[in-house]
Amino acid sequence: MTSSSDTVAFRLWPPVAIGGPLLVGWVATSRWGDPVDLGGWRVPLGWALVLLFVAWNGWSLWLFGRHETGLLPGQPTRVMIAEGPYRLSRNPLYVGLLALNLGLALLIPTFWVLVLFPVAVLLADWGAVRPEERFLHERFGAPYDDYRRRVRRWL
Numbered sequence: 001m002t003s004s005s006d007t008v009a010f011r012l013w014p015p016v017a018i019g020g021p022l023l024v025g026w027v028a029t030s031r032w033g034d035p036v037d038l039g040g041w042r043v044p045l046g047w048a049l050v051l052l053f054v055a056w057n058g059w060s061l062w063l064f065g066r067h068e069t070g071l072l073p074g075q076p077t078r079v080m081i082a083e084g085p086y087r088l089s090r091n092p093l094y095v096g097l098l099a100l101n102l103g104l105a106l107l108i109p110t111f112w113v114l115v116l117f118p119v120a121v122l123l124a125d126w127g128a129v130r131p132e133e134r135f136l137h138e139r140f141g142a143p144y145d146d147y148r149r150r151v152r153r154w155l
Contacts, residue, residue: 006076008135012127018097021120022104024116025113025138034111042106049103060085080140082147090133090151094124129153 023078063086064071066078071080086093133153136144 002036006078006129006139007116008077008132009071010073010128010131012123014094014097014124014128016119017123017127018101018124019096021116022101022113025105025110026108029108030114034109038106038109038111038114041138042109042148046103046106046109049106050101053096053100053103056085057093058101059098061091074079074109077135078083080136080147081145082151089155090148090153091129094129096155 005144014122061071063081063084067079067081069081070076085095089095098117098120103118105117133148137148
């Protein structure tokens with residue numbers, strides 16, 4: 001049985017926080033077009049960001065499995081991961097999703113998703129990162145506080 005003290009209570013599920021502005025930007029581009037031509041440079045950079053997402057998030061997800069700790073809402077958090085991408089960012093999965101957001105915006109292309117990118121960052125921070133940080137502090141105490149002092153929130 002999972003207790004509420006074992007799981008994070010998100011205000012907004014991270015894929016929705018990051019995917020919502022992506023969808024709104026895509027709809028805006030489909031409906032009104034883009035006021036700016038992003039040029040040919042966007043394609044290699046877009047693919048690089050998508051590949052970065054695959055490798056970075058794949059590594060991060062693999063660590064969740066290796067440590068047998070919950071990933072999805074409602075699954076218990078049993079351990080604090082501080083290795084691999086978690087040495088560089090306290091939120092590598094969100095960093096990866098944001099890289100995917102930018103990569104897709106460049107590949108589609110949609111200028112409006114780029115304009116809405118800060119909204120995605122703010123929604124992820126408010127909806128997921130801040131509640132998760134409170135939860136991890138309450139769950140792990142001093143070890144998490146030490147980790148938080150050593151590792152940046154984003155990158």
